[in-house]
Amino acid sequence: MHSTRRAALALALASPALAQPQWPSRPVRMLIPYPPGGPTDILGRIVAQRLTLDLGQPFVAENRAGAGGSIGAEAVARAAADGSTFLVNASARVIVPHMVRLPFDAMADFAPVTMIAAVPLILVVPVSSPARDVAGLVAWLRQNPAARSYASSSNGGAPHLAGEMFRLQSGLDLQHIPYRGSGQALPDLVSGQVGLMFDSMASSADLVREGRLRALAVSTDERVPAFPNLPTMREAGFPDYEITTWYGIWAPARTAPAIVGAMHHAVAAALRHPETMARLGALGAIPGGQPPETFARFAARENERYARLVREAGIRAE
Structure with a gap:
């Protein structure tokens, strides 16, 4: 990682209210609440590998599957808010809470960091x-x-x-x-x-x-570059059909804003790296990297949208 990028990260953490060593001072866990091989796992590992190279500390992608992603999410919600644990999850994170009662608050118990990609x-x-x-x-x-x-x-x-x-x-x-x-x-x-x-x-x-x-x-409203000859569902005769999945990163609630900000900057830089962009492009993924505040507003809108869809479709946990 270039010295200028390290300096920028240090400035992001230069807060007198942060009474702890510079982040990351030890390995960081990125919990993926699904089994290996799926899209959340693939995207989470791409980012973890780049962060490890950029920041000089291991970012360990750890699968914690079960209960539609709720087991891994709960583990992050209960983790220490010290920058050592983050959640990598799909848009299911704002869908499942409208289907089942969870042992945590899907919105209040997490601090949004950034979106990895929309796919x-x-x-x-x-x-x-x-x-x-x-x-x-x-x-x-x-x-x-x-x-x-x-x-x-x-x-x-x-x-x-x-x-x-x-x-x-x-x-x-x-x-x-x-x-x-x-x-x-x-x-x-x-x-x-x-x-x-x-x-x-x-x-x-x-x-x-x-x-x-x-x-x-x-499923998108426009064709995608990865498969330009593949029609959209709308073109295929379903004019009201459009849905996209997306993947993001969250920290436990009460994580210091300086750490959340530093993680955002690091992930945004990782997503701009040419190798990462090439890997995401091959998967048809559109890179994210939005600031935490922007990602929080987006997730809140998606939460409301999916609440309506679950209710209208009568979807229940199976």
């Missing part, structure tokens, strides 16, 4: 599926009730809500099959045990490129 969802089917486009998929499912199952990475994640939006707008009676992360769902999708999935592009893009899955559409 399109991609509608994928097994290569054994006869569907070559979304219209063909709908026609096939209407004729084959046994094939009407969709996988998701967890209850309450954006892929789950994307599947429910598809169910409501297509009029199909689809069965939701939740998994503990995309890494566990994708093998069953590849083998044809489930019929379709709206997955984060970060975890399924390579399988599409390798010809192990077939992509039919993206």
Whole structure:
């Protein structure tokens, strides 16, 4: 890391109210509340690796899966607010609380740091599926009730809500099959045990490129550079369809603003690094890096949006 970047980080921590050694003075844990192999894990590890190189302290990506991401989130909420533990989570973090009662306050018990990236969802089917486009998929499912199952990475994640939006707008009676992360769902999708999935592009893009899955559409309102020939769901005949998943970093509440600010600056710099940008671009991810205040306002708006969607769709924990 260049001396100027180290100096800037030191200035961010130059607060007389901060009665502790300069951060980071020891290894930092970045808890990922899902199993290895999914998009949250992939993106979290990309950032952790860059931070380790830039800051000279290990940033350790640690998987703490279970309960739709709530176990790992609770561990961070209860962790010491000393800059040694952060949460890396997906937009499920502002969805799950509207489905189940949690042993922590999803908003008040965390200090927003920044967004890592926003990532399109991609509608994928097994290569054994006869569907070559979304219209063909709908026609096939209407004729084959046994094939009407969709996988998701967890209850309450954006892929789950994307599947429910598809169910409501297509009029199909689809069965939701939740998994503990995309890494566990994708093998069953590849083998044809489930019929379709709206997955984060970060975890399924390579399988599409390798010809192990077939992509039919993206969930965003515009096409994405990573797959420019892939239509949007709106172009495929669903004019009201749009949903994107995103990934962010949070600290325990009461973490010193100087530490939150320093972490934000470090992550923003990591996201601007050419190698990181190339890795995110290959995954179809749009880098974040917003200041904590901006990210906090965005998360609050998403929290309200998903509260309405969960209520209107009648989604319940399974």
